[in-house]
Amino acid sequence: AQKVTQAQTEISVVEKEDVTLDCVYETRDTTYYLFWYKQPPSGELVFLIRRNSFDEQNEISGRYSWNFQKSTSSFNFTITASQVVDSAVYFCALSEVRDDKIIFGKGTRLHILP
Amino acid sequence: DTGVSQDPRHKITKRGQNVTFRCDPISEHNRLYWYRQTLGQGPEFLTYFQNEAQLEKSRLLSDRFSAERPKGSFSTLEIQRTEQGDSAMYLCASSFQGTRAEAFFGQGTRLTVV
Numbered sequence: 001a002q003k004v005t006q007a008q009t010e011i012s013v014v015e016k017e018d019v020t021l022d023c024v025y026e027t028r029d030t031t032y033y034l035f036w037y038k039q040p041p042s043g044e045l046v047f048l049i050r051r052n053s054f055d056e057q058n059e060i061s062g063r064y065s066w067n068f069q070k071s072t073s074s075f076n077f078t079i080t081a082s083q084v085v086d087s088a089v090y091f092c093a094l095s096e097v098r099d100d101k102i103i104f105g106k107g108t109r110l111h112i113l114p
Numbered sequence: 115d116t117g118v119s120q121d122p123r124h125k126i127t128k129r130g131q132n133v134t135f136r137c138d139p140i141s142e143h144n145r146l147y148w149y150r151q152t153l154g155q156g157p158e159f160l161t162y163f164q165n166e167a168q169l170e171k172s173r174l175l176s177d178r179f180s181a182e183r184p185k186g187s188f189s190t191l192e193i194q195r196t197e198q199g200d201s202a203m204y205l206c207a208s209s210f211q212g213t214r215a216e217a218f219f220g221q222g223t224r225l226t227v228v
Contacts, residue, residue: 004156035216037219042221043203043221043222044219044220044221044222045157045205045207045219046219047216047217047218047219050215050216091156091157093156099170100145100162100169101147101159101162101170102147102159102207102217103159104149104156104157104158105156106154106155106156107154107155107156
Protein backbone atom coordinates (compact mmCIF):
# COMPACT_ATOMS: atom_id res chain seq x y z
CA ALA A 1 0.00 0.00 0.00
CA GLN A 2 1.17 3.52 -0.63
CA LYS A 3 2.16 5.65 2.33
CA VAL A 4 3.92 8.94 2.98
CA THR A 5 5.61 9.68 6.28
CA GLN A 6 6.66 13.15 7.39
CA ALA A 7 8.24 12.50 10.75
CA GLN A 8 8.73 16.17 11.62
CA THR A 9 5.45 17.50 12.92
CA GLU A 10 6.67 21.01 13.57
CA ILE A 11 9.94 22.88 12.98
CA SER A 12 11.00 26.36 14.06
CA VAL A 13 14.04 28.13 12.70
CA VAL A 14 15.29 31.66 12.75
CA GLU A 15 15.06 33.63 9.54
CA LYS A 16 17.95 33.12 7.11
CA GLU A 17 18.71 29.66 8.42
CA ASP A 18 18.50 26.68 6.09
CA VAL A 19 15.90 24.05 6.88
CA THR A 20 15.24 20.56 5.50
CA LEU A 21 11.86 18.87 5.57
CA ASP A 22 11.99 15.09 5.47
CA CYS A 23 9.71 12.81 3.49
CA VAL A 24 9.80 9.03 3.32
CA TYR A 25 7.43 7.09 1.10
CA GLU A 26 6.31 3.51 0.55
CA THR A 27 5.03 2.06 -2.68
CA ARG A 28 4.96 -1.29 -4.44
CA ASP A 29 5.05 0.31 -7.87
CA THR A 30 8.09 1.10 -9.94
CA THR A 31 6.35 4.02 -11.62
CA TYR A 32 5.10 6.77 -9.38
CA TYR A 33 5.12 10.51 -8.82
CA LEU A 34 6.19 12.49 -5.79
CA PHE A 35 4.98 15.97 -4.92
CA TRP A 36 5.47 18.77 -2.47
CA TYR A 37 2.67 21.21 -1.66
CA LYS A 38 2.67 24.30 0.55
CA GLN A 39 -0.36 25.30 2.62
CA PRO A 40 -0.04 28.87 3.93
CA PRO A 41 -2.35 30.21 6.63
CA SER A 42 -4.88 31.14 3.95
CA GLY A 43 -5.49 27.42 3.50
CA GLU A 44 -5.06 26.88 -0.22
CA LEU A 45 -2.67 24.13 -1.24
CA VAL A 46 0.03 25.46 -3.53
CA PHE A 47 1.87 23.08 -5.83
CA LEU A 48 5.67 23.26 -5.53
CA ILE A 49 7.13 20.33 -7.44
CA ARG A 50 6.38 16.99 -9.12
CA ARG A 51 8.97 14.27 -9.62
CA ASN A 52 8.61 10.97 -11.46
CA SER A 53 10.25 7.84 -10.19
CA PHE A 54 12.65 7.59 -13.10
CA ASP A 55 14.17 11.00 -12.57
CA GLU A 56 16.48 11.06 -9.57
CA GLN A 57 18.17 14.26 -10.56
CA ASN A 58 17.99 16.81 -7.78
CA GLU A 59 16.22 20.04 -8.55
CA ILE A 60 16.79 23.60 -7.46
CA SER A 61 14.35 26.44 -7.85
CA GLY A 62 15.57 29.64 -6.29
CA ARG A 63 15.85 29.05 -2.55
CA TYR A 64 14.10 25.69 -2.82
CA SER A 65 15.82 22.40 -3.56
CA TRP A 66 14.70 18.80 -3.55
CA ASN A 67 16.73 15.65 -2.97
CA PHE A 68 15.19 12.45 -4.34
CA GLN A 69 16.86 9.18 -3.31
CA LYS A 70 15.18 5.98 -4.43
CA SER A 71 17.58 3.86 -2.41
CA THR A 72 16.19 5.28 0.81
CA SER A 73 12.68 6.08 -0.52
CA SER A 74 13.11 9.69 0.46
CA PHE A 75 12.21 12.98 -1.18
CA ASN A 76 13.49 15.73 1.07
CA PHE A 77 12.89 19.45 0.64
CA THR A 78 15.38 22.14 1.64
CA ILE A 79 14.73 25.85 1.96
CA THR A 80 17.90 27.92 1.89
CA ALA A 81 18.07 31.28 3.63
CA SER A 82 14.55 30.93 4.99
CA GLN A 83 12.17 33.87 5.13
CA VAL A 84 9.16 34.59 7.31
CA VAL A 85 6.92 34.15 4.25
CA ASP A 86 8.02 30.52 4.11
CA SER A 87 6.02 29.85 7.27
CA ALA A 88 3.38 27.31 6.30
CA VAL A 89 2.48 23.65 6.44
CA TYR A 90 4.32 21.61 3.85
CA PHE A 91 2.96 18.34 2.52
CA CYS A 92 4.78 15.59 0.72
CA ALA A 93 2.60 13.39 -1.48
CA LEU A 94 2.77 10.28 -3.64
CA SER A 95 0.81 9.02 -6.60
CA GLU A 96 1.07 5.59 -8.15
CA VAL A 97 0.42 5.56 -11.87
CA ARG A 98 -1.85 2.53 -11.65
CA ASP A 99 -4.54 4.32 -9.65
CA ASP A 100 -3.64 7.95 -10.11
CA LYS A 101 -4.81 9.42 -6.81
CA ILE A 102 -2.50 11.55 -4.67
CA ILE A 103 -1.82 10.38 -1.13
CA PHE A 104 -0.55 13.00 1.29
CA GLY A 105 1.61 12.83 4.38
CA LYS A 106 0.45 14.49 7.58
CA GLY A 107 2.50 17.58 6.88
CA THR A 108 5.25 19.54 8.60
CA ARG A 109 4.39 22.90 10.11
CA LEU A 110 7.28 25.28 9.54
CA HIS A 111 7.71 28.42 11.61
CA ILE A 112 10.26 30.96 10.44
CA LEU A 113 11.01 33.31 13.29
CA PRO A 114 12.09 36.90 12.56
CA ASP B 115 -9.80 31.17 -15.81
CA THR B 116 -8.66 31.94 -12.29
CA GLY B 117 -8.24 28.40 -10.97
CA VAL B 118 -10.34 25.91 -9.06
CA SER B 119 -13.35 27.49 -7.43
CA GLN B 120 -15.31 26.07 -4.50
CA ASP B 121 -18.60 27.22 -3.10
CA PRO B 122 -19.45 27.94 -0.38
CA ARG B 123 -16.24 28.78 1.45
CA HIS B 124 -17.84 28.17 4.83
CA LYS B 125 -20.89 26.21 5.88
CA ILE B 126 -22.36 25.79 9.34
CA THR B 127 -25.12 23.24 9.63
CA LYS B 128 -27.03 21.43 12.30
CA ARG B 129 -26.47 17.75 12.85
CA GLY B 130 -28.78 15.70 10.69
CA GLN B 131 -29.10 18.25 7.90
CA ASN B 132 -27.97 17.66 4.34
CA VAL B 133 -25.31 19.84 2.73
CA THR B 134 -24.02 20.17 -0.82
CA PHE B 135 -20.76 21.66 -1.98
CA ARG B 136 -19.80 22.69 -5.47
CA CYS B 137 -16.45 22.64 -7.24
CA ASP B 138 -15.67 24.29 -10.55
CA PRO B 139 -12.37 22.95 -11.90
CA ILE B 140 -10.01 24.61 -14.33
CA SER B 141 -11.89 24.39 -17.60
CA GLU B 142 -9.63 22.13 -19.64
CA HIS B 143 -8.92 19.72 -16.78
CA ASN B 144 -10.47 16.29 -17.15
CA ARG B 145 -9.60 14.97 -13.69
CA LEU B 146 -11.37 16.20 -10.57
CA TYR B 147 -10.58 15.10 -7.03
CA TRP B 148 -12.28 15.54 -3.66
CA TYR B 149 -10.30 15.46 -0.43
CA ARG B 150 -11.13 16.01 3.21
CA GLN B 151 -8.74 17.66 5.64
CA THR B 152 -9.16 17.77 9.40
CA LEU B 153 -7.15 19.93 11.75
CA GLY B 154 -3.50 18.97 11.88
CA GLN B 155 -3.82 16.29 9.23
CA GLY B 156 -2.97 16.01 5.58
CA PRO B 157 -5.69 15.91 2.94
CA GLU B 158 -7.38 12.50 2.76
CA PHE B 159 -8.53 11.23 -0.60
CA LEU B 160 -12.30 10.79 -0.98
CA THR B 161 -13.02 10.25 -4.67
CA TYR B 162 -12.08 11.29 -8.17
CA PHE B 163 -13.56 11.66 -11.63
CA GLN B 164 -12.24 11.30 -15.12
CA ASN B 165 -14.62 13.56 -17.04
CA GLU B 166 -18.06 12.46 -15.80
CA ALA B 167 -17.01 8.98 -14.68
CA GLN B 168 -16.35 8.41 -11.00
CA LEU B 169 -13.29 6.16 -11.03
CA GLU B 170 -12.62 5.49 -7.38
CA LYS B 171 -14.17 6.07 -3.98
CA SER B 172 -12.30 5.85 -0.70
CA ARG B 173 -13.58 3.73 2.15
CA LEU B 174 -13.80 7.06 3.99
CA LEU B 175 -16.73 7.90 1.75
CA SER B 176 -19.64 6.40 3.65
CA ASP B 177 -23.09 5.87 2.17
CA ARG B 178 -24.05 9.33 3.40
CA PHE B 179 -21.61 10.89 0.94
CA SER B 180 -22.25 11.15 -2.77
CA ALA B 181 -20.39 12.96 -5.49
CA GLU B 182 -21.37 13.74 -9.05
CA ARG B 183 -19.87 15.36 -12.07
CA PRO B 184 -22.80 15.24 -14.46
CA LYS B 185 -21.36 16.84 -17.57
CA GLY B 186 -17.70 16.41 -16.87
CA SER B 187 -17.36 20.02 -15.77
CA PHE B 188 -18.37 21.10 -12.26
CA SER B 189 -18.81 18.59 -9.45
CA THR B 190 -20.97 18.42 -6.35
CA LEU B 191 -20.33 16.63 -3.08
CA GLU B 192 -23.39 15.97 -0.94
CA ILE B 193 -23.38 14.82 2.66
CA GLN B 194 -26.66 13.52 3.99
CA ARG B 195 -27.62 13.42 7.67
CA THR B 196 -24.49 15.26 8.72
CA GLU B 197 -22.66 14.21 11.87
CA GLN B 198 -20.23 16.18 14.01
CA GLY B 199 -17.42 14.01 12.71
CA ASP B 200 -18.05 15.39 9.24
CA SER B 201 -16.69 18.75 10.34
CA ALA B 202 -13.63 19.35 8.18
CA MET B 203 -12.25 21.26 5.22
CA TYR B 204 -13.40 19.75 1.94
CA LEU B 205 -10.92 20.34 -0.85
CA CYS B 206 -11.39 20.00 -4.56
CA ALA B 207 -8.56 19.68 -7.05
CA SER B 208 -8.30 19.31 -10.79
CA SER B 209 -5.63 18.22 -13.19
CA PHE B 210 -5.12 17.43 -16.83
CA GLN B 211 -4.45 13.80 -17.75
CA GLY B 212 -4.28 12.60 -14.19
CA THR B 213 -1.31 13.12 -11.93
CA ARG B 214 1.13 13.22 -14.79
CA ALA B 215 0.33 16.87 -14.48
CA GLU B 216 0.16 18.77 -11.23
CA ALA B 217 -3.17 18.98 -9.41
CA PHE B 218 -4.44 22.46 -8.62
CA PHE B 219 -6.46 22.88 -5.46
CA GLY B 220 -9.31 25.19 -4.63
CA GLN B 221 -9.53 27.13 -1.39
CA GLY B 222 -11.82 24.56 0.14
CA THR B 223 -15.17 24.54 1.88
CA ARG B 224 -14.98 24.53 5.66
CA LEU B 225 -17.89 22.58 7.12
CA THR B 226 -18.87 22.90 10.76
CA VAL B 227 -21.57 20.60 12.07
CA VAL B 228 -23.12 21.79 15.33
